[in-house]
Amino acid sequence: QVTLKESGPGILQPSQTLSLTCTFSGFSLSTYGMGVGWIRQPSGKGLEWLANIWWDDDKYYNPSLKNRLTISKDTSNNQAFLKITNVDTADTATYYCARTLIGGNVMDAWGQGASVTVSS
Amino acid sequence: DIQMTQSPASLSASLEEIVTITCQASQDIGNWLAWYQQKPGKSPQLLIYGATSLADGVPSRFSGSRSGTQYSLKISRLQVEDPGIYYCLQGYSAPYTFGAGTKLELK
Numbered sequence: 001q002v003t004l005k006e007s008g009p010g011i012l013q014p015s016q017t018l019s020l021t022c023t024f025s026g027f028s029l030s031t032y033g034m035g036v037g038w039i040r041q042p043s044g045k046g047l048e049w050l051a052n053i054w055w056d057d058d059k060y061y062n063p064s065l066k067n068r069l070t071i072s073k074d075t076s077n078n079q080a081f082l083k084i085t086n087v088d089t090a091d092t093a094t095y096y097c098a099r100t101l102i103g104g105n106v107m108d109a110w111g112q113g114a115s116v117t118v119s120s
Numbered sequence: 121d122i123q124m125t126q127s128p129a130s131l132s133a134s135l136e137e138i139v140t141i142t143c144q145a146s147q148d149i150g151n152w153l154a155w156y157q158q159k160p161g162k163s164p165q166l167l168i169y170g171a172t173s174l175a176d177g178v179p180s181r182f183s184g185s186r187s188g189t190q191y192s193l194k195i196s197r198l199q200v201e202d203p204g205i206y207y208c209l210q211g212y213s214a215p216y217t218f219g220a221g222t223k224l225e226l227k
Contacts, residue, residue: 037216047164047207049216060214096163104152104170105211110163 002026004036004097006114013120018084020114022097029055029075035100036080037107038071040093048093052100053080087118122146122210126219132227139195141222143208148189152212155184155193158221159204167206168193200226 004024012018020038027034037052051071052060061069070083084091095114098107123146133139143153151171156164166175168184171191181196195202203226208219 046221047209047218049209049214049218052214052216062215064215104154105216106154106166106169107164107209107211108166108169108175110165113163 002099002109004099004109004111006095006097006111008095008114008116010115011117011119012087014088014118015086016118018082018087018091018116018118020082020084020095020097020116022080022082022111024078024080024097024099024111026109027099028078029053029073029080031055033102035102035105036073037098037100038080038082039096039098039107039110040091041096041113042093050095051082052105054100054102089118092116092118121215122149122213122217124208124210124217124219126208126222128222129220130223130225132225133198134227135200136197139198139202139224141193141206141208141224143191143219145189145191145210145212149210149212151186152210153184153186153191154209154211155182156207156209157202157204158207164207198226202226 008020035054038050053071068085073080098110100107125144153171155168158164171186172184183194185192206222
């Protein structure tokens with residue numbers, strides 16, 4: 001059974017760096033074809049893909065966030081991470097991580113989401 | 121970036137009715153299209169991948185199809201548990217992009 005769970009600071013101030021952790025089980029990020037993606041959703045709005053990291057450490061980012069994103073992984077501890085620098089109120093959202101499978105880049109299992117509020 | 125134009129934005133349908141939601145891709149994405157259902161307060165759940173393949177555990181009343189760059193999700197007989205917001209997602213090239221969503225309600 002594949003499970004993922006996001007964790008984050010809950011609330012942070014503008015200009016700070018948001019650090020998110022995705023802890024997962026049921027698969028390994030050292031296995032060919034496995035990846036983890038991050039997606040966010042402001043309250044009442046749609047979904048926005050942010051970044052993906054793959055088993056071979058290949059990384060993809062959404063250019064709309066203008067180099068503010070850094071994705072990484074700790075394979076031995078079954079974790080993936082996302083950092084967003086210089087946050088502002090527009091980064092307030094629920095952040096999801098999802099297992100991604102090569103061959104269609106299908107996000108087939110999602111975490112429950114972590115709510116993040118940026119406020120002064 | 122590839123744009124995914126999803127329609128309708130909302131619809132209301134009766135139990136047992138047939139429902140169809142479409143996504144139009146701005147360029148060829150092959151079969152790299154997935155459909156998700158999201159219920160209030162929950163994370164999205166995969167319904168269809170590869171444009172037409174049913175995800176594990178998804179009822180057979182859900183189906184996906186493709187005609188060129190237009191993709192459709194069909195619910196053959198709407199059930200009481202089907203209302204929610206449905207999204208398409210293209211996985212052809214980064215940045216991966218979602219449709220704006222379709223809010224499905226029971227009439």
